[in-house]
Amino acid sequence: xxxxxxxxxxxxxxxxxxxxxxxxxxxxxxxxxxxxxxxxxxxxxxxxxxxxxxxxxxxxxxxxxxxxxxxxxxxxxxxxxxxxxxxxxxxxxxxxxxxxxxxxxxxxxxxxxxxxxxxxxxxxxxxxxxxxxxxxxxxxxxxxxxxxxxxxxxxxxxxxxxxxxxxxxxxxxxxxxxxxxxxxxxxxxxxxxxxxxxxxxxxxxxxxx
Numbered sequence: 001x002x003x004x005x006x007x008x009x010x011x012x013x014x015x016x017x018x019x020x021x022x023x024x025x026x027x028x029x030x031x032x033x034x035x036x037x038x039x040x041x042x043x044x045x046x047x048x049x050x051x052x053x054x055x056x057x058x059x060x061x062x063x064x065x066x067x068x069x070x071x072x073x074x075x076x077x078x079x080x081x082x083x084x085x086x087x088x089x090x091x092x093x094x095x096x097x098x099x100x101x102x103x104x105x106x107x108x109x110x111x112x113x114x115x116x117x118x119x120x121x122x123x124x125x126x127x128x129x130x131x132x133x134x135x136x137x138x139x140x141x142x143x144x145x146x147x148x149x150x151x152x153x154x155x156x157x158x159x160x161x162x163x164x165x166x167x168x169x170x171x172x173x174x175x176x177x178x179x180x181x182x183x184x185x186x187x188x189x190x191x192x193x194x195x196x197x198x199x200x201x202x203x204x205x206x207x208x209x
Contacts, residue, residue: 015148016156022050028140040101042136045117047098049151052078052089053158053176056134056151060127062116067099074099078177087177 017025030043049059058078066077074091091099102116110118117128137151155176162172172178 015150015153016160017146017149017153021144021146022154022157024144025140025146026050028144029136040098040105041117042140044095044098044102045133046137046140046154047095048076050154050158051095052076053155054078055155056130058177060115060117060130060133063114064103064116065114066116085177087174 026043026047029046030040045059048054048062049056058080061080062076062078066079068075068077070090072090074096075088076091077086077088079086106116106118113119113125115127119126119128120132134151137149141147141149159172159176162175167175
């Protein structure tokens with residue numbers, strides 16, 4: 001497995017995906033080549049990391065019980081945050097379809113594991129390994145010729161889209177679960193990058209196909 005790369009540009013700026021790159025990445029993640037045994041696992045995993053700006057550790061800790069329905073649609077609660085906080089997010093189309101596809105495959109593989117993305121060990125009881133997530137991520141990036149990215153680049157891309165949609169630092173902090181507002185303010189230096197055209201918040205879900 002490749003070592004985690006530093007996710008900053010030489011200029012010191014955070015490395016994010018362009019809209020074209022993230023669309024290609026998520027499309028590639030959905031190909032059967034990367035999940036012959038586990039259906040649409042990577043498709044759902046990386047789509048959630050991108051749309052919700054999830055850290056790898058947050059993504060692998062998601063449990064089946066964290067999903068629920070509301071009058072407005074499907075919802076997901078991210079738990080185990082710092083200071084015992086938790087956040088609940090709406091999941092627009094096409095997430096319900098992606099979740100259903102993965103759960104169908106997952107049930108036959110890990111029926112008793114409480115995690116959405118179970119460990120791939122022979123007798124799994126815990127969540128998938130962060131190292132495995134990174135390995136899958138780098139395999140896809142290598143296939144597409146994308147360099148200098150890490151799984152955290154999906155989080156950076158989510159932040160950029162929020163800002164381009166006009167959300168202030170407090171809103172970005174809320175969505176990305178930053179404890180310190182200063183961590184959210186860093187992303188404002190990325191907006192205006194000529195490789196990433198202005199986009200509405202809807203682009204987040206639009207890129208997840």
